[in-house]
Amino acid sequence: MKSLLSFALSTTLILCNTVVSSAASPKKCTPAPAPETAPDPLPLFDLVEYYYEPPSRQSPSELLSTQVSESQIRNKLALNSLALGGEDFDGLDYVFTEDAVANLSAPIGVVKGRDNIKQAIRQVLTAGEGVDGHDLISSPLIEVDPQNPCLAKSLTYFTTTFFGVSGPWQGLGQASSLSGQFRDTWVQDEAGEWRISIRILVYIGFPIGNLLPRN
Numbered sequence: 128m129k130s131l132l133s134f135a136l137s138t139t140l141i142l143c144n145t146v147v148s149s150a151a152s153p154k155k156c157t158p159a160p161a162p163e164t165a166p167d168p169l170p171l172f173d174l175v176e177y178y179y180e181p182p183s184r185q186s187p188s189e190l191l192s193t194q195v196s197e198s199q200i201r202n203k204l205a206l207n208s209l210a211l212g213g214e215d216f217d218g219l220d221y222v223f224t225e226d227a228v229a230n231l232s233a234p235i236g237v238v239k240g241r242d243n244i245k246q247a248i249r250q251v252l253t254a255g256e257g258v259d260g261h262d263l264i265s266s267p268l269i270e271v272d273p274q275n276p277c278l279a280k281s282l283t284y285f286t287t288t289f290f291g292v293s294g295p296w297q298g299l300g301q302a303s304s305l306s307g308q309f310r311d312t313w314v315q316d317e318a319g320e321w322r323i324s325i326r327i328l329v330y331i332g333f334p335i336g337n338l339l340p341r342n
């Protein structure tokens with residue numbers, strides 16, 4: 128019984144390894160350059176149809192490669208939060224392509240190039256003295272293009288909370304938050320790494336709370 132079980136297990140492992148190694152060397156991607164400006168954001172009402180994907184007809188190895196890509200993208204979204212929370216803006220080098228374009232919405236608008244995106248985000252997050260930011264993302268929807276495994280899109284909700292922790296805010300217990308969506312277009316590079324080439328930030332509602340980021 129035991130040997131039958133270990134035989135079954137090792138066969139499964141061999142099968143898994145075969146699938147993994149064929150998925151680990153998919154065709155190399157050549158990312159297209161990012162556009163000069165971001166496309167107009169779709170209305171909220173149109174998002175379900177835009178993101179809905181019918182069941183896939185991919186082969187098991189294609190499906191596995193899709194899943195690996197999706198989990199890499201999910202981790203990159205988490206790295207984005209870590210970079211913002213720790214004010215490690217150079218950490219965004221792992222997240223955006225060098226020529227990425229972002230519509231960061233009013234009052235910033237469209238920003239072209241990773242260095243300019245980093246600078247714009249830095250200005251918003253470091254504007255308030257004695258304020259710590261906390262960037263949460265939720266409801267991640269991540270889709271690798273079934274026609275083109277080098278391209279993906281994602282939509283995540285975000286809530287950024289600003290806590291007044293020191294200086295003028297010391298002991299006051301004040302906080303504010305901003306909510307919205309990140310709608311991202313991802314490209315995979317020659318080395319297999321995913322980065323955002325287009326980000327559209329859509330705020331939902333207005334900033335709330337008693338501590339607003341000051342410009």
Ligand SMILES: *[C@@H]1O[C@H](CO)[C@@H](O)[C@H](O)[C@H]1NC(C)=O
Pocket residue numbers: 164165166167168230231232233236237328329330
């Ligand atoms: C940028 O996003 C804002 C808010 O979502 C939108 O009103 C504006 O039209 C966008 N600009 C461009 C150039 O797409």
